[in-house]
């Protein structure tokens with residue numbers, strides 16, 4: 001799941017990936033009704049000229065659109081009246097010059113909804129801050145953050161979901177270079193998703209299951225009462241019990257279709273297997289066989 005280029009960018013703290021207008025224009029309108037009356041903050045949009053400034057307040061544009069390169073601000077301000085947004089504020093921090101307002105230091109009581117593309121290197125910390133402050137959010141993050149312990153925990157507590165876009169169409173660097181997802185250089189955009197706690201229309205996310213269960217096709221777990229499913233597309237449509245699926249399942253998770261029960265690691269609590277308790281093991285001929293990569297435990301609600 002991990003994308004080497006994105007991991008390299010994170011290691012080098014190369015966090016300057018500017019979101020493109022088409023990605024914002026494709027995702028934000030889905031939540032139009034939930035933006036009504038909201039005080040919106042874009043907290044990771046560093047620009048020395050406008051740190052923590054209102055761009056829009058109660059029907060009035062306070063700062064000219066031409067003063068920003070940020071497509072979040074451009075989109076929100078141009079739709080503010082139609083969406084009946086209360087206010088739009090931008091802020092950010094430049095780690096190199098140590099200037100601006102860190103997202104950690106923001107007084108979140110002044111805002112209702114956070115919309116941004118935070119630095120990938122501090123994504124987990126950023127989400128934790130928003131959840132702790134009980135804020136609504138719609139933010140871009142790397143797909144592999146799905147495997148972060150805290151991020152999974154938010155999913156299990158129903159505090160976070162994945163937005164509608166399957167991936168982003170591209171990013172622009174600070175120097176203006178474009179990295180389109182459909183080119184070899186665009187792997188960062190291909191490996192990013194929207195994370196949100198806004199309401200989603202799950203009728204648009206029904207995973208179509210085509211595989212039928214048989215005990216020949218699917219291994220049981222040795223140390224847990226359930227079966228292992230190696231690929232999301234192989235989730236059988238007719239298995240009633242618990243299934244251990246890859247973490248990428250969260251991208252397609254529909255809470256009306258499936259119940260999210262926990263992670264593979266939690267299965268160690270069954271204490272049925274005295275070997276490596278941190279893992280689920282598949283079974284072959286009555287013996288432990290393989291320990292698949294981290295699993296999510298799910299149940300089909302519709303059967």
Ligand SMILES: C[S@@+](CC[C@H](N)C(=O)[O-])C[C@H]1O[C@@H](n2cnc3c(N)ncnc32)[C@H](O)[C@@H]1O
Pocket residue numbers: 015016017018019043044045046070071072091092093094095101102103104116117118119120
């Ligand atoms: C991935 S860029 C996104 C830029 C812009 N919001 C966009 O997508 O159009 C992340 C931005 O967050 C800023 N930043 C870095 N550390 C931060 C922090 N602790 N708090 C707030 N902003 C930070 C960086 O300077 C950078 O401009």
